[in-house]
Amino acid sequence: MNKFNGMKKEELQDLLADLNKRYDEFVSQRLKLDMSRGKPGADQLDLSMKMLDYPSGSDCCKTADGTDCRNYGLVDGIPEAKALFAEMLEVSPKEIIIGGNSSLSMMYDSIARAVMFGVYGGSNPWGRQPAVKFLCPSPGYDRHFAICQLFNIEMITIDMKPDGPDMDMIENLVSKDEAIKGIWCTPKYSNPDGITYSDDVVMRFANMKTRADDFRIFWDNAYAVHHLTDKPDRLLNIMRACKDAGNPDRVYVFSSTSKITFPGAGIAVMAASENNTALIKKQLGIKTIGPDKINQLRHVAFLKDMKGIESQMKKHAEILKPKFDMVLDILESELGGKSIAWWNKPNGGYFISFNTLPGCAREVVAMASNAGVAMTPAGATYPYGRDPQDRNIRIAPTMPPVSELKKAMELLCVCVQIVSIKRILTL
Amino acid sequence: MNKFNGMKKEELQDLLADLNKRYDEFVSQRLKLDMSRGKPGADQLDLSMKMLDYPSGSDCCKTADGTDCRNYGLVDGIPEAKALFAEMLEVSPKEIIIGGNSSLSMMYDSIARAVMFGVYGGSNPWGRQPAVKFLCPSPGYDRHFAICQLFNIEMITIDMKPDGPDMDMIENLVSKDEAIKGIWCTPKYSNPDGITYSDDVVMRFANMKTRADDFRIFWDNAYAVHHLTDKPDRLLNIMRACKDAGNPDRVYVFSSTSKITFPGAGIAVMAASENNTALIKKQLGIKTIGPDKINQLRHVAFLKDMKGIESQMKKHAEILKPKFDMVLDILESELGGKSIAWWNKPNGGYFISFNTLPGCAREVVAMASNAGVAMTPAGATYPYGRDPQDRNIRIAPTMPPVSELKKAMELLCVCVQIVSIKRILTL
Numbered sequence: 001m002n003k004f005n006g007m008k009k010e011e012l013q014d015l016l017a018d019l020n021k022r023y024d025e026f027v028s029q030r031l032k033l034d035m036s037r038g039k040p041g042a043d044q045l046d047l048s049m050k051m052l053d054y055p056s057g058s059d060c061c062k063t064a065d066g067t068d069c070r071n072y073g074l075v076d077g078i079p080e081a082k083a084l085f086a087e088m089l090e091v092s093p094k095e096i097i098i099g100g101n102s103s104l105s106m107m108y109d110s111i112a113r114a115v116m117f118g119v120y121g122g123s124n125p126w127g128r129q130p131a132v133k134f135l136c137p138s139p140g141y142d143r144h145f146a147i148c149q150l151f152n153i154e155m156i157t158i159d160m161k162p163d164g165p166d167m168d169m170i171e172n173l174v175s176k177d178e179a180i181k182g183i184w185c186t187p188k189y190s191n192p193d194g195i196t197y198s199d200d201v202v203m204r205f206a207n208m209k210t211r212a213d214d215f216r217i218f219w220d221n222a223y224a225v226h227h228l229t230d231k232p233d234r235l236l237n238i239m240r241a242c243k244d245a246g247n248p249d250r251v252y253v254f255s256s257t258s259k260i261t262f263p264g265a266g267i268a269v270m271a272a273s274e275n276n277t278a279l280i281k282k283q284l285g286i287k288t289i290g291p292d293k294i295n296q297l298r299h300v301a302f303l304k305d306m307k308g309i310e311s312q313m314k315k316h317a318e319i320l321k322p323k324f325d326m327v328l329d330i331l332e333s334e335l336g337g338k339s340i341a342w343w344n345k346p347n348g349g350y351f352i353s354f355n356t357l358p359g360c361a362r363e364v365v366a367m368a369s370n371a372g373v374a375m376t377p378a379g380a381t382y383p384y385g386r387d388p389q390d391r392n393i394r395i396a397p398t399m400p401p402v403s404e405l406k407k408a409m410e411l412l413c414v415c416v417q418i419v420s421i422k423r424i425l426t427l
Numbered sequence: 428m429n430k431f432n433g434m435k436k437e438e439l440q441d442l443l444a445d446l447n448k449r450y451d452e453f454v455s456q457r458l459k460l461d462m463s464r465g466k467p468g469a470d471q472l473d474l475s476m477k478m479l480d481y482p483s484g485s486d487c488c489k490t491a492d493g494t495d496c497r498n499y500g501l502v503d504g505i506p507e508a509k510a511l512f513a514e515m516l517e518v519s520p521k522e523i524i525i526g527g528n529s530s531l532s533m534m535y536d537s538i539a540r541a542v543m544f545g546v547y548g549g550s551n552p553w554g555r556q557p558a559v560k561f562l563c564p565s566p567g568y569d570r571h572f573a574i575c576q577l578f579n580i581e582m583i584t585i586d587m588k589p590d591g592p593d594m595d596m597i598e599n600l601v602s603k604d605e606a607i608k609g610i611w612c613t614p615k616y617s618n619p620d621g622i623t624y625s626d627d628v629v630m631r632f633a634n635m636k637t638r639a640d641d642f643r644i645f646w647d648n649a650y651a652v653h654h655l656t657d658k659p660d661r662l663l664n665i666m667r668a669c670k671d672a673g674n675p676d677r678v679y680v681f682s683s684t685s686k687i688t689f690p691g692a693g694i695a696v697m698a699a700s701e702n703n704t705a706l707i708k709k710q711l712g713i714k715t716i717g718p719d720k721i722n723q724l725r726h727v728a729f730l731k732d733m734k735g736i737e738s739q740m741k742k743h744a745e746i747l748k749p750k751f752d753m754v755l756d757i758l759e760s761e762l763g764g765k766s767i768a769w770w771n772k773p774n775g776g777y778f779i780s781f782n783t784l785p786g787c788a789r790e791v792v793a794m795a796s797n798a799g800v801a802m803t804p805a806g807a808t809y810p811y812g813r814d815p816q817d818r819n820i821r822i823a824p825t826m827p828p829v830s831e832l833k834k835a836m837e838l839l840c841v842c843v844q845i846v847s848i849k850r851i852l853t854l
Binding site for chain 1: 532715
């Protein structure tokens, strides 16, 4: 270990005194900044205001095939919306189900249906089996884990590697344990690591042998088109890979326009094999006569096609890139080379995953909070809120304005150094 | 029995020949009319087109308290929408949860949560108990019954009386059987009978002793403001009655704007005690970060307040009243006094409940279908699709234009007479 470039005890104590002074200055500013959630900023939301002008014109509420979207019907969505999201997710419109405003709801409902009624090809509802376990690549998305907790599904933490989850561990576990029914993945610009799974990882997911014949990959492609650079990551098409591998029914893909248009009035979507969607649509038909179809029309009129989505996402990137750059610059200038913290440099998504020395994350987040900067709770990125090494902090730079972001990041870096020095000095 | 005014066998045979001729004429017209579902007509949907202009203006997407509706948040709805629907349902805004587009989804989800996690005050999830039964006043709403069937909840048919369900039967059953966990009610302008429960019925619901301590009334107040006349029915406030009776947590109230604005882009709402809503909101927070809030803004801007809702409903009634009147006129002129059919004359709602001689409904619906007029399947208004007397037909007069409606009703009356005469002649 060569923390802080090998500074001696006395030097560290001097530095600590300086840092404490800086911290007190932050405290005296009575900040009230929120870096806790992956919310778009108001300027991003302004990008979609034109969408609210749609639908307009005579017969504006009809689909191309003449269905009146104002009335009941079309439980799986209007043809135009299915076509648009089929293009975005690289699947057939027959493999698409359009939902309401929330892809989280579609995931929750998919778990709930599996627990209560079982999945296509499964012999029993998950809820009738002695135990149900899910694999949770971590750090991951806290809301995925919360669903498992609510349904009493045991979570098994899987390490994240630079190209995706630890596939050796996953293949080994799923091949042996019939109780393992699924896995949560955010395969592109992952939450929070910003990692895009490699082709090899996707192929191994598609081809692995699972002991459970009703195993499902919950492929939360939330950041499918959410690039920050002109050279976006590429994610292999898992639906095609699963088909080619003879496991066509293995995967549920989820996405939404929450961070394309509006989180508070977007469109959620899922994709799955035709066997899967047929069963889901049948069950869904008991639950609803159909989702909001006028909002689907509105989205199609505004986004138009894949080119329209890409152009919209470029505008988001123009707003977000300077924020991510500033965070990375501050991290580099304050913490670079000190061997007390490590972070990812994502090409897209909504987060920067930040790791302290082991055993420091909770204290860092608490210090930041005491100075008025809310971070995602330490541990939240792990099942049951328990980060075994207490080192991961999810930085969400999208929501605050650049000036506030700068201040919040400087504070964070001060906190990290203070907690790290204290830790080093007591070792 | 004095069917057909006591006509003799030969007279009936002559009449039958005439009716068969009339039927054949209908068949030759190759009709394609749909009277199967309670859908509003296009002219009704036109009444809400102005709503699509909202929200508009600067800061148009903010709630009164400054929340940006375009972003994440507010799992139970925006304050303005809660206030509006609290007024409509005569409850406190704290007792309101706003949903997505479908009240059916809110009912389904309420059943699902009860089955998986249990209800407030219940000691166990319904799904962990040996059996779950629901009372189903019938004729009733087929989609309620379909939810029970999907969840394997045993349905017990309860007779409908002129002032609501048979309360003697209900009180007797719920006092004895712990497995009876709930009941489906459409208490105002009931589906399909058009009956509004009397004050006495509502009070008995609120005060009855239930063996199950986790019993819930599913009070689907779908037609709360859907009057056809200037002298609307009044429904006692069951939330207040349950509070007064010391059973505040007994009832879940559901409603929506599906037939106020758009079935395909409306707002669903539920009301329940604060204990109930607190638990539901907690569970709901795992499923979604929030429903479509811009559509809530749109509704509030368009409907404004209770007066706005009432004025909107008057416009609906102006369109619907002539359709209901025509149906009733044709029924009276074709079948009146013949003692072969009976029907209700509702003051609101979407249906006319029609009863044939026992054992005739299925055949009548089949004959109408063969002549190109789709009716709700006979039996659909009973649990498991089995009308024990095979006599109830749900007439949904709202969707077809008046001219088509006339033709469809005339055909229906011909079919009813043909099937009745055949039945009488073979007795």
